[in-house]
Amino acid sequence: MSAKVAEFNNWQAVHDEVLRRLHSRQWKPGELIPNEVELAQEFGCARPTVNRALRALADAGLLDRRRKAGTRVAMHPVRKATLEIPIIRLEIEGKGQKYAYKLLHTSQQSPTEILCKQFPLTNTQPILYLNALHYADQKPYMYEVRWVNLAALPQITDVDFTKISANEWLVMNAPFTKGDISFSAAPASVNEAKELDIPVGNAVFIVDRTTWYEGDVITSVRQVFFPDYAMNTVI
Amino acid sequence: MSAKVAEFNNWQAVHDEVLRRLHSRQWKPGELIPNEVELAQEFGCARPTVNRALRALADAGLLDRRRKAGTRVAMHPVRKATLEIPIIRLEIEGKGQKYAYKLLHTSQQSPTEILCKQFPLTNTQPILYLNALHYADQKPYMYEVRWVNLAALPQITDVDFTKISANEWLVMNAPFTKGDISFSAAPASVNEAKELDIPVGNAVFIVDRTTWYEGDVITSVRQVFFPDYAMNTVI
DNA sequence: ATATTTATTATGTATGTACATAATATTTCA
DNA sequence: TGAAATATTATGTACATACATAATAAATAT
Structure with a gap:
């Protein structure tokens, strides 16, 4: 098992690597990123594992995803803050x-x-x-x-x-x-x-x-x- | 296939039913809820499907989950709002x-x-x-x-x-x-x-x-x- | 009786396969 | 040429099985 395969064999590791690429502008706002199959091959893991990582980033507002259309870097990333109705x-x-x-x-x-x-x-x-x-x-x-x-x-x-x-x-x-x-x-x-x-x-x-x-x-x-x-x- | 099995055969349906039970106080704040295996049997779906539904509710602040300890209703549900740094x-x-x-x-x-x-x-x-x-x-x-x-x-x-x-x-x-x-x-x-x-x-x-x-x-x-x-x- | 060790339990997650479906691209028809 | 139909593509999700692991309970040793 190569180091690379071991390195990204869980959704958090995939998540963090994609985030690093977003932050370093390797993938720029609006840009289409590789699809899940391609990323799964690159990271040496299963497509649902990539799906889980990318969904979390989409939930966080950093990626935009649509079926067939693919995954794009969000133009204006929004972030969620925790707001509670305090007692x-x-x-x-x-x-x-x-x-x-x-x-x-x-x-x-x-x-x-x-x-x-x-x-x-x-x-x-x-x-x-x-x-x-x-x-x-x-x-x-x-x-x-x-x-x-x-x-x-x-x-x-x-x-x-x-x-x-x-x-x-x-x-x-x-x-x-x-x-x-x-x-x-x-x-x-x-x-x-x-x-x-x-x-x-x-x-x-x-x-x-x-x-x-x-x-x-x-x-x-x-x-x-x-x-x-x-x-x-x-x- | 019974109506019940069909009814909860996806994570969103499980999510919504659990939410209904939280809102109706069937499960009260602080209370331990049935574990994933039990809920999977009740809803007629796989345990990872229940896991997905309950994780979403935990991410939303409505449930507290720990391995072995189980899943409890949150004492003070917090909610997340979207806050963006606007341009x-x-x-x-x-x-x-x-x-x-x-x-x-x-x-x-x-x-x-x-x-x-x-x-x-x-x-x-x-x-x-x-x-x-x-x-x-x-x-x-x-x-x-x-x-x-x-x-x-x-x-x-x-x-x-x-x-x-x-x-x-x-x-x-x-x-x-x-x-x-x-x-x-x-x-x-x-x-x-x-x-x-x-x-x-x-x-x-x-x-x-x-x-x-x-x-x-x-x-x-x-x-x-x-x-x-x-x-x-x-x- | 208490501390330590071991066992158990419940959640967390990966996988390959399969199916679902929204969205886009291509083909066909008028 | 444009509209409609069909095909294709990429994401969304379910599953059974399996393994991982944090946390708690029980057993054992002192």
């Missing part, structure tokens, strides 16, 4: 800080005309509104304004949200199939400033997130963070 | 706006003591500083302050950054193995406000990003966006 209590405690939570407001009301236009809601079905504050070491950390679609989660009316945040309950109990997220900056409104105990107009980091289960909207939340917050991730 | 020109043109770019400043200097402490740089090797403005429809869109490690990318000194942005050149020419990203909000500083033509102290969205190739730092950039910017993604 805010664990995020705060993970920073070594003491967590506290206050439910500010809750009510059931018909959704507004605007919401009915934006989401698959009907104004005959009430939705649950919840506003809350999360504290870290007795300082405001994040203020959230949320509504929940009761048609999608009728059992949520049984939950005591003075004891657990909607954020935590939903992460633990409400699976979702899709989440739309938007990150932005804004000056704190009069109300946001009051709740976070900061001057009106201070720059705040905002996360708007809507989660869906199949075609049903589950919940939509606007989270306004205290001014020193930064969200970190890795790609 | 700003394409992002602006994608919004139907006209792109323009101005290189404000470039120089080669030794890195500061602070940078040498934070990154694997030496103060005998100069780094390339580049500040630039990106415009959309003749309005400032994003102001960026960047440095590039010349030890990692010596060929960059040949590039004319009055004609192409560092952002675009680096995405096209500098592969990376890791990127650290931070999103935050801040009041625009005097300099940032001047370059973006906004009042000092206005809330701006900030992206800080450092990319690495193996152990070498490649570039670090702070991007300050015009106040109406929002970054959207899907999980």
Whole structure:
């Protein structure tokens, strides 16, 4: 068995060698690379082994693959970052800080005309509104304004949200199939400033997130963070 | 062939059924699920087919798997979002706006003591500083302050950054193995406000990003966006 | 009773063969 | 010449069998 055959006799080794060729520009963006049969012969392994390596690179956004059309180097490689919907209590405690939570407001009301236009809601079905504050070491950390679609989660009316945040309950109990997220900056409104105990107009980091289960909207939340917050991730 | 056997005779069908059981809480967070042999018997397919389905769910963050230990439902499912380092020109043109770019400043200097402490740089090797403005429809869109490690990318000194942005050149020419990203909000500083033509102290969205190739730092950039910017993604 | 060694278990992966199928190329027909 | 039909190609996936190996359980030795 030659050194070369031994060298690439597993999908990770094939994966790494292809990646090296991508990074060194041996294969350039947009370029068609050798097909699986050719690569299997070159690497001395089976075609499904090459398939497994190339699929992983395609999943990572570095290759584009289509049946018959072949495998091309991606023009603009995209990368996936891990983004989780954090349980805010664990995020705060993970920073070594003491967590506290206050439910500010809750009510059931018909959704507004605007919401009915934006989401698959009907104004005959009430939705649950919840506003809350999360504290870290007795300082405001994040203020959230949320509504929940009761048609999608009728059992949520049984939950005591003075004891657990909607954020935590939903992460633990409400699976979702899709989440739309938007990150932005804004000056704190009069109300946001009051709740976070900061001057009106201070720059705040905002996360708007809507989660869906199949075609049903589950919940939509606007989270306004205290001014020193930064969200970190890795790609 | 029974309906059941036909029903789950491919990895996607197995994947979807397992996902249904996770979402319906038939299998609860932390719980051990049946092993691959058992599931293969139940679904009437081969063990590698079940393996493929469960691996995909583990990659998605919904299951935790270890040899011998088995497969458990993840306690806190994380989800991956696609985050790309955008070519700003394409992002602006994608919004139907006209792109323009101005290189404000470039120089080669030794890195500061602070940078040498934070990154694997030496103060005998100069780094390339580049500040630039990106415009959309003749309005400032994003102001960026960047440095590039010349030890990692010596060929960059040949590039004319009055004609192409560092952002675009680096995405096209500098592969990376890791990127650290931070999103935050801040009041625009005097300099940032001047370059973006906004009042000092206005809330701006900030992206800080450092990319690495193996152990070498490649570039670090702070991007300050015009106040109406929002970054959207899907999980 | 505890530490060490050995056995077992469950996941990880490779293979060759085979079939499926999306996409492209070529051929045929009008 | 262009449309439709057919052929071809390259990726997608299933399988049975086999082997690899990390992790846990059980057995053995002290």
